[in-house]
Amino acid sequence: AQSVSQxxxxxxxxxxxxxxxxxxxxxxGTVNLFWYVQYPGQHLQLLLKYFSGxxxxxxxxxxxxxxxxxxxxxxxRKPSVQWSDTAEYFCAVNGRDTGRRAxxxxxxxxLQVQP
Amino acid sequence: AxxxxxxxxxLIKEKRETATLKCYxxxxxxxxxxxxxxxxxxxxxxISFYEKMQSDKGSIxxxxxxxxxxxxxxxxxxxxxxxxDSALYFCASSFQSGGPTYEQYFGxxxxxxxx
Numbered sequence: 119a120q121s122v123s124q125x126x127x128x129x130x131x132x133x134x135x136x137x138x139x140x141x142x143x144x145x146x147g148t149v150n151l152f153w154y155v156q157y158p159g160q161h162l163q164l165l166l167k168y169f170s171g172x173x174x175x176x177x178x179x180x181x182x183x184x185x186x187x188x189x190x191x192x193x194x195r196k197p198s199v200q201w202s203d204t205a206e207y208f209c210a211v212n213g214r215d216t217g218r219r220a221x222x223x224x225x226x227x228x229l230q231v232q233p
Numbered sequence: 234a235x236x237x238x239x240x241x242x243x244l245i246k247e248k249r250e251t252a253t254l255k256c257y258x259x260x261x262x263x264x265x266x267x268x269x270x271x272x273x274x275x276x277x278x279x280i281s282f283y284e285k286m287q288s289d290k291g292s293i294x295x296x297x298x299x300x301x302x303x304x305x306x307x308x309x310x311x312x313x314x315x316x317x318d319s320a321l322y323f324c325a326s327s328f329q330s331g332g333p334t335y336e337q338y339f340g341x342x343x344x345x346x347x348x
Binding site for chain 2: 150152154160161162164167221222223224226
């Protein structure tokens with residue numbers, strides 16, 4: 119069974135600090151990887167995605183993530199966070215080869231950015 | 234751009250009542266997914282439909298059923314509601330026929346409160 123682990127449950131940063139959120143997955147096949155953001159009271163929005171090719175992917179709002187296949191990791195980074203980045207961040211995975219298209223989410227990381 | 238539409242946005246029901254949640258996917262999207270997000274939890278996959286047929290099943294209780302109609306909208310029917318069913322129910326849609334990327338777009342969710 120596939121699973122996703124997000125090691126940081128709650129992160130507090132000051133504005134302009136750098137961000138890295140960890141995500142590791144367990145899956146017996148080829149995967150698609152996603153990071154979603156959920157602002158307070160809102161729905162999930164796609165930040166970025168990895169399907170194939172360059173393992174460093176860039177998303178919206180200055181976020182990027184790096185897929186390291188040997189480590190089964192897909193960490194999210196941002197060089198300088200803003201107060202408006204306060205939200206919950208979910209890493210998610212689905213399978214490319216099994217046809218299991220439903221997303222499996224990590225437990226989420228709540229990011230709080232202090233002005 | 235058109236997004237996923239869910240109705241109602243909020244629903245309050247009593248124990249043992251029934252509820253019907255509706256989801257209207259992005260135009261031309263052929264796949265609908267239902268997820269349940271309990272308070273402070275990550276979204277859990279319930280069920281999905283591709284071209285009006287059930288394509289995958291997750292942790293959906295037997296008290297729940299769903300279907301996708303000819304216009305691709307989907308309905309989640311919930312019976313004998315329990316307090317534990319109180320959650321945010323997300324619908325997501327994707328264009329599966331377009332390739333293996335399986336990118337899902339989420340709706341705003343229906344917040345169900347069972348009293």
